[in-house]
Amino acid sequence: MSRSEHPETPPLSAATFHILLALAGGDRHGYAIGKEVEEQTAGAVSLGPGTLYRILKQLTIDAWIAEIDSADDEHERRRTYRLTSRGRAIAQAEARRLDALVSVARARRLLPALAR
């Protein structure tokens, strides 16, 4: 992540989208995001600490996420993040892109037709 900014338009890197998606589920600190991605993907996707904390730093700079005061005084070390409206908009755009991709996969019978 030597680039100063993420591209404003999709595609996002898989790691970046997973982080935004985790935060779309509520405020979380870095380590919790990493754990959630692992659980959500049944271990298929795991972000190394290098990837995880580097991207969090950059996303904060780009204001796609913001660090917030954690109400938890017991864990001073934690840095808790929240998705910004900008970050949400970008995550939505990426979600739409992936949805379109899945639709093509369905049309080409890589996935079963939608139940109705």
Add this chain to the structure above:
Amino acid sequence: MSRSEHPETPPLSAATFHILLALAGGDRHGYAIGKEVEEQTAGAVSLGPGTLYRILKQLTIDAWIAEIDSADDEHERRRTYRLTSRGRAIAQAEARRLDALVSVARARRLLPALAR
């Protein structure tokens, strides 16, 4: 692409999945695959020649795709590829992974609820 084999399990790189997805639509030669990806994604995703031909070579080695005889005698230079059953199975697995991801995005209101 110095690795001798792609991972058998998702996640695939975005470029690899786009190539497999294009071939799921029928036999195509490399250049046509690149064009289709660009059109299908409205220009958002474009594979450089380095990425495109390198991956095609590796996918052939891994037998996820196979080079077939083109019926077209007018274009000797073309190399036409076909998805193998193995390649199709892997593309299916990746499509399922993405579909699950999209479902999470939908549950978190990054996408509108499914129409019924």
Add this chain to the structure above:
DNA sequence: GACAATGCATCCATTATGGATATAATCCAT
């Protein structure tokens, strides 16, 4: 109190990608 798990940070080797470059065939307009 010992030990594992949590939590963040940085560095480094590896991997993946895009773009430049090269080469050649095909298509199309003139």
Add this chain to the structure above:
DNA sequence: ATGGATTATATCCATAATGGATGCATTGTC
């Protein structure tokens, strides 16, 4: 038919992105 744009593949290189190692400190558990 000729000249230029497009098609088509291949390789090289600089850059970007990733994972894992390492370090260090805190929190939870027995």
